[in-house]
Amino acid sequence: MVEKTGKQPRGPGHAPDDPLLWPFTAARLAMDACFWWLERGAVEQGESSLPWTTPSTVALELATMRLRDFTQTRSGQPALVCAPYALHRALIADFAPGHSVVQSLQNGGIGRVYLTDWRSATPEMRYLSIDSYLTDLNVAIDEIGAPVDLVGLCQGGWLSLLYAARFPAKVRRLVLVGAPVDLSIDSALSRLARNAPELVYDQLVARGGGNVSGEEMLRFWSKSPDSDGIEVALQRGLSDEEGAGLLARFDRWNTETLDLPGTYYLQIVNWIFRENRIAGGQFVALGRPVDLKDVKAPVFLLSGLDDDVVPAVQALATAGLVGTPPAFIAAASEPSNHLGLFMGARTHVHAWPRIAEWLRNDLSGVLARSA
Structure with a gap:
């Protein structure tokens, strides 16, 4: 039986799931920081010093990303994990043994x-837009070989959904994990953005x-996350030697942040979180209005029951926006906060093996039963 994770006390002004800093949440503190900012120039971030958990090579060097290749075999259906681009590095998807999306997918076949x-x-990247990221995602998928199985984490989820609607023939199956899409559904973050x-x-x-x-x-x-908050995210105790190593690694990951292009950031704030263009059918991607009903591929939605960032009702509501037949939509909710969906030990025992199995399964039987 999975034990439900508890919520941690929050101080005044404390944001949901502290470690994952969303682009628009910064505004909450911007006015307090005003005079400090005026004395500073832009800070350019260096490369991460943290090693990857799973061996990989760099398949492509693009303006917006490195496409990392974790493949163990050259045959079989490819899965592309679309990490969130929201102030933390993509190591969120390959954090540590037992806490890695990449590893769980591999272990699942x-x-x-x-x-x-x-x-x-x-x-030089300050004018890059959402279209810039969709363009490079398209190049990456062409390099891998379409159609791919697209696994979108958090803000990588809405980007994956946009891509699947814009290029439906290039996505075989779509997995959205803690992904904000319909921002008309109330949450602390949608209220803040509005x-x-x-x-x-x-x-x-x-x-x-x-x-x-x-x-x-x-x-x-x-407030930086304390050890109790990190325990909740990783879904394990940190008092032993391995736990101490995880705590140190998390602290380093949490401080190795990414800068975001201003144009991209403002488009997210205004178009997605304030105007709700994706769910409302007004989003234009690469010159064409996007209709989520064009997404006909099988979809798997994973939500966290303790997720304050993307409440379960919001994460699961995407099922009603896409054109996928109901028989081909799978959904699961885990007793997890937001980060725990990607890093949590229990989530990787219970949910991610199910996702990997769903990606491997022949769904023709579902079609026959629904006919």
Whole structure:
């Protein structure tokens, strides 16, 4: 039996699931940081010093990402994990043994696994847009060989869904994990995005020299996650030697943030979180309006029952937006907070093997039963 994870007490101004800093949440602290920002220039982030858990090679070097290749075999159906691009590195998908999406997919029989390793924004990247990321995602999928199974984590989920609607023939199956799509469904973050003045976001980008600085957002966050919060995210105790190593690794991962291009950031804030264009059918991707009903591929939705960032009702509501027949939509909810969906030990024991099995299964029997 899976024990339900508890929620940690939060101080004033404390954001849901602290370690994952969402692009628009920075505005909450931007005004307090105003004068400090004026004395600073833009900060360029270096490369991560943390090693990957699973051996990989770099298949492509693109403007927005490195395409990481974790494949164990050259045959079989490829799965591309679309990591969130939201101030933390893609190591969230390959954090540690027993806490790795890549590893769980491999252990579940998926021999060809790839990952979007998003780059920290440099000054030259400040005008990159959502279209820029969709374009490079398309190049990566062409390199891998379409159709792929697309596994979108968190904000990588809405990007994956946009891609699947824009290029439906290139996605065989779609997995969305803790993915915000319909922002009309209430959550703390959707309220924050709607209620903060637009000028706050514009000033945040301007003070970052055209980008949003992950380092500064982490600096101004009200509280770093403590060991209890990290235990909840990793879904295991940290008092033993292995736990101490995980705690140290998490602390390093949490401080190695990414900068985001200002144009991309403002499009997320305004188009997705404030105007709800994806769910509302008004999003234009690469020159064409996107209709989520064009997504006919089988879909698996995973939500966290303790997820304050993307509440389960919001994560699962995507089922009603796509054109996939109901018989080909699978859904699961885990007793997990947001980070626990990607890093949690229990989630990797219970949910991710089911996802891998679903990706491997022949769904023709489902079609026959639904006929």
